[in-house]
Amino acid sequence: MSSLTTHELDAPPWQRVESTLRATARLVREAFDARLAALDLNLTQASLLGYVTEFGATSQTRLADHLGIGRAQIGSVVDRLQARDLVERQPDPNDRRVWLVAITEAGRELAAQVNDVDEVLRAELRHGIGREERQALAWVMTRLQQNLRSAIDRS
Amino acid sequence: MSSLTTHELDAPPWQRVESTLRATARLVREAFDARLAALDLNLTQASLLGYVTEFGATSQTRLADHLGIGRAQIGSVVDRLQARDLVERQPDPNDRRVWLVAITEAGRELAAQVNDVDEVLRAELRHGIGREERQALAWVMTRLQQNLRSAIDRS
DNA sequence: CGAAGATTGTACGTCGCCATACAATATGTG
């Protein structure tokens, strides 16, 4: 394992894992947004685009669940993407309440570019971090999520 | 406890580590906010309170750096805490531009309660996660932060 | 069938945070 030595005072005593986690999440958003700015997209928009490209027309509620944001917010995200003709709203033949959000041809092309950006950035982020370390990270975070949900329920 | 083998469907194929990380960070904020609501504080306010309690009067710029938010935002956080008489602004004798944010007696008492809440919650979050796993998590995230910063600089 | 309840998408107000621009003050340089 590592010398975790390098680095000045990487973790001040008052800084707990939770703070580190939040700071890292902020940087994740910042990094993706910086790269996606060239495509005039932010991370949420890019995720939505990727999702409907991969999984086809999807209702807004399902999109909200999958992207982890509220139903209200999804609406405005779709609005903006639709205004740029990257997605379109199709009526659901089985349920007149719902819109199925589908990718357009222009959207598909842009999604491909998003994918490229994504892969490049992800490769950079993996630098110096082994596969099993990433898996361990994912496992611990998943476990942590369970604990967090329990704690929230208990509040 | 468990073989960490289980490995249900921890991550849908389209969900990468970065998404998990963001979702976890959101839950962290939600959990802390839920517990701190009883004290009528959010996580940022509580962190600020804890910091000045532990480290004494601190300039707003330093607080912003340490809490990871902007200088502008720190001002309003301090405003609200000051209105509740939890902190006070003292002039810096060496620099007439800066306010030193200091804890008050009422603030110190509340900070103690924050500490209690904090310890309880943190104990819940550790459930089922070993010490070395937490350390590994912290290490990987620190490394990830470095990569993120490089990526951002490179953008 | 018909009424009660659940679900979908939208409108609206709020919150936390950011980025920018600015006045006041410090600091460095000739």
Next chain:
DNA sequence: CACATATTGTATGGCGACGTACAATCTTCG
């Protein structure tokens, strides 16, 4: 000393997300 430059805190406008409330529609069950 005088002047350019940097830094501190604040004001302002914008953005993304949340929570609540609502009309339209589906579903369930008497």
